[in-house]
Amino acid sequence: MWKFLLPIAALLAVLAGAVVSDGPGPKADVVFLNRGDVNTLDVQRMSWMQDFRVAIAIYEGLVRTDVFSREFAKVPGVAERWEVSEDGRTWTFHLRSNAKWSNGAPLTAQDFVYSWRRAMLPDLVGDYAKLFTLIDGGKAFYDWRTEAIKAFTAQGQGRPRPAEAEALWKATLAKFDELVALKATDERTLVMRTVRRLPYWLDILAFEAFFPVYGPEVDRWQSVDPVTGKLEFESGWTKPPNLVSNGKFKVTQWRFKRDMRLERNTHYWNQADIHVDSILLPSVGDPNAAVLSFQTGTVDWLSDVVPDYRSDLLRAKREYQAEHKALYDSLVAQGLDPVAIDRRMPRDPRQNIHSFPAFGTYFYNINCSPRLNDGRVNPFADPRVRRAFAMAVDRRNIAENVRRSGERPATELIPPGSMPGYTSPKGVGFDPEGAAKLLAEAGFAGGQGLPVIEVLFNRDGGHDVIAQAIKRDWEQYLGVSVRLDMKEIKVFRNDLQNHNFMVARAGWFGDYGDPTTFLEINRTGDGNNDRRYSSERFDGLLDRADAESDPAKRMEILAEAERVLVAEDLPLIPIFHYSLVMMFDPHRISGVSPHPRQKQNVSLLDVLGDGKGADRAKEMPPRAVGAASGAEGTGGKGAVQ
């Protein structure tokens, strides 16, 4: 019998060894549960909101966004001051002398040139390479490099040619200096020239893709491919202990799908602005477990509450506010931000849930091509049909009865009040009779003559219930028959890319504080124009806005462009503007911004009353009562699930 015990003993030994070797790390000052696992800490390749949130804590760009200011002001970051030339195109940034990397090395203007050049390489396949073509010569350099690689690969015919490949790389560096208007004139001065006057250039510079990376370490992990001549990238430098960054925090541990630990960067130039010594970001995949881990106290800030019952939690909070109606109303009247209001009310666990308007819109794509992929004539090629379908959607019902988490019904693409100086035009609203009339005008009275309308959406994310509501609206008000087509995300994306759909769900989050961040995706031939919408008038308006030097006039032109989209042509039907639902105790945690642009700066986190940092709640300045909300700055891209 003892022989049977041997395997058991072996198993026990394995376990004991594992548990002993895997001791718990020191407790962190604050635990932040991000919306998902970080995909990459390479800022030039990032495109997920959760990655941006970490990037902003561990890196710092030339300028920063004050996410607690009403106007999303730009404040000095690595650059302590800057000048712009008369024509608005040449920018000179003066870097502060005490800016350092987390290993103590000085941060120089050359570091920015290195990082941005990297972003301009077609080899890197950065999602935001296009933003860098706003620098004069950036486009020419990108195109030159693309051609050079093509030629090199063709010449070599699959043979490795290490010496020639290295020579090509050298030539590339020289070409960059020749073509691109980005220069480090000395250690602390960075000069750049943009392709045209860009009123939102500072906004773009505050964007994560423009943060610097530490060249000496990054170089260790890239090599020139001797066959294609391309630069190949490995990500070893994004993991501790290799990762060197320049923000308030540095990454001291990153365990795959387990946790990430940030600690105070003692080389950061402004130690007084760091309010905790360590931040732990655990990895929790299950949305239910995420809420439970907040409720049991494991997590201090849960940035994205996903489960359906979040609407019940939000309702409980409204009930709590109703119980203290007089106090609540008086605080609202003072123009305070919603978290500031929470802090001035009696402490209650029901306060811990928060719904903030986000810088993104949920909409339906309509295929505008004359024919569908299967060769049938596409009835949606007629803008009147698209407008009729848009008029038959009851968005209020979807926002209030289907989503129920603070979303705002949308008739426009750009979330209202998210950008100063810009007034969104009124789009077509809910008008069932008008819709039926318009459809009849287009030759499809009562839906006669229309094929079965196919609505494409992906599984998960609650898209099915929205699609059901829309199907009911269209069948009821337009007399058409609608088929819901739910697919796995991969198939869904494939169909979108191949324009193999009639109507498909979609969403978009803005990247920076200018209307073009939402409008450009509708330009003819844009990589994200899934709708195949092509309008000379719309494209012409965007071109005119590019050429316009008066900021106010420019905004008017852009508003007209948006009006063409949402009031006339309707290549997309705006449904609602997203909201983000979070959990944190407002009496204990400070630093989470309720700003409608929903950009979070994790490095502002502060545990109130822990004796570290400012220990004073960060709040938005009270709004002048009755004034419209205004905002400016850079938004991150969010997961569109």
Added chain:
Amino acid sequence: MTLSTLIVRRVLQAPLILLVIYTLTLFLAWQIPGSPLDNPEGRRPPPEVQRAMEAQYKLDSFWGFYTSYLDNATGVKWVRETLTGEAAERAKEAEAAGRPAPIRHVFDLGPSLQYEDWRVNEILAASLPVSVVLGASAILIALLVGTVAGVVGAVRPGSVADVGTLVVALVGVSLPSFVIGTALLLIGPVMLGIGSIAKWGQVQDIFLPAVTLSLPFAAYIARLLRMGLIDVLGQDFIRTARAKGVSGSGVLLRHAMKNAFLPVLSYLGPATALAMTGSFVVERVFTVPGMGQHFVNGVLNKDLFLIIGVVMVFATLLIAFNLAVDVLYRWVDPRIE
């Protein structure tokens, strides 16, 4: 066949089996719709960039991918580049250009196409130990619970205890683990404050997921053992042992158990491999950073390198544990050929 020939033969067979599994896995994974390079956020690179990336990862040709993966993963490429001096030449050129020599991997399972900053080797190195600990704990619990339940049932068939364990076993097999897991999570950490949520590494973190994962195995072991014991206890040599005055427990432990446990032993091989490569559901409910999630996520994202990586680890474990069980078998009962 002697023990050593058995081991040598199995070890020689293993690469062949793995090659077949690799071929089948890649063939099936290749059929998944969509491109592995899709950005799940919805933004896409320009088409020419997409094509260049596909060429870089050899995603544009099945056989190109097939051979280059084998080349990298088996270490053949590393050996070739070292012997031909190609690696040295590249290093020399890079240094001449003032850059460090390129980093080389020996057994390179490729990059994860989804988790951009991680290579499959790193992902496996991070998640396999976690799954091994969870799997080993689950198998231990299953053995303990299953053996006790099986013996109780066999000693008094039809008794309340037997029916009780039968019911529990039935529940263990038929209730899906997301139900049991969620229930345990609510009862343990949330209501009673026992165990932890979304943590890993300590005994209290491992206990609940291990129990959840162990239930189906425990139930199966209990039924196997009960059947085996009832069968053995009815045989002549047991009657002889009793007649010779061996005590009840002595008969059970020394004579009956030894024979009845053999089917359990042969079940333990695949069961351990299965438990140790993780369970998607248990990992998700309890937030365990193990390997099981990668089977599902890999397929959903069409992350070819990751899919093949986890499947090959599972296959290797399966082969290893089956061999271990066969060796144990012979050692426990030398009559078995």
